[in-house]
Amino acid sequence: MIITGVDVVRVPVPAYEPPFVWRAGLPGSEPAADGAWLVIRTDAGVSGLAFTLRGAMLQDVIDRRIRAELVGRDPIAREFLWERIWELDRIDRFPVFVQGVIDVALWDIGGKAAQMPVYQLLGSYRESIPAYASTVTFSCIEEYLDVADQCLELGYTAIKLHAWGDARRDARLSEALREHVGPDVPLMYDGSAGFDLLDATYLGKALSAADYLWYEEPMREFSVTAYSWLAERVEVPLIVAEVAEGSHMKTADFIVAGCAAAVRTSTGLRGGFTGAMRTAHLADAFLLRAEVHGPGVANRHLCMSISNTTYYESLIDSNPVRRPADVDAAGNAHAPTLPGVGYEESWVDGPPALLAAVLAE
């Protein structure tokens, strides 16, 4: 099989509904965006797809560097192409998601050619997995407790907070939530890099006392040393390397430094399935979990293929709480069923019109 064409199909994406907020200082839900489908065509009549909300950035990289590298290559040579793009990155400094978008489209080709969902092509470990309710930021402690009740009622068995980014206020929320749900519900906290070491330590001690399962990204992941120092100061398990660039290679430095109780992995920020699985296997070598960052069909495949992972992240973006369609009434997410990645599972009337026109060419 040979790659015959690489297209970027720009599509307008409406603003996220309902709108929501993250911690103070961060932009909230995505406004109307200029998204894009990456379409990698082959001479076998199979096309690979991947999607990003950063259409202009993807278009630039594909037009300037990537198309010429891919056309004429074997799309099954994913390991070769993954390494090749890292080599190009040395000059180009690609945005971190770019490697993932390309790799996901190549795996889509591989799965469609084999007539298998990607998780089976990777090697399946399970067919379903518990989802945790991963909250956006709500207005006050009382609203969080109400949201937590709704999540448990809807079947979720674990809850992760994204809160205000104020260490003392977030500590009070974390303690109140533990008191509210009792000792048996696994709770996690995600700081979205909102703190310095002093505040991260203060909050970490509160999370330790409240028996949180993990403490995620309290600080920017630029300094492995800061994370090492935090790990010396708090007992709550740190889960690290969600956004740090360099895929499994940078993750290894966090592990060697001794600060990782677990690591993050994802198609979006580890370089597609290829980088995400390298990260998971790296962690496995140290008996560490690699927990999958973010919802979406691509990450659902990862959850089914990584032995050392325990949850699917399901975003709770509104109050009243809506349970997304990919989580069932028992709080479980299930293996995708379509060949390849299966973006098609969410299309009600076929592909979006602009994409359909390109696929029909």
Ligand SMILES: [Mg+2]
């Ligand atoms: Mg996170």
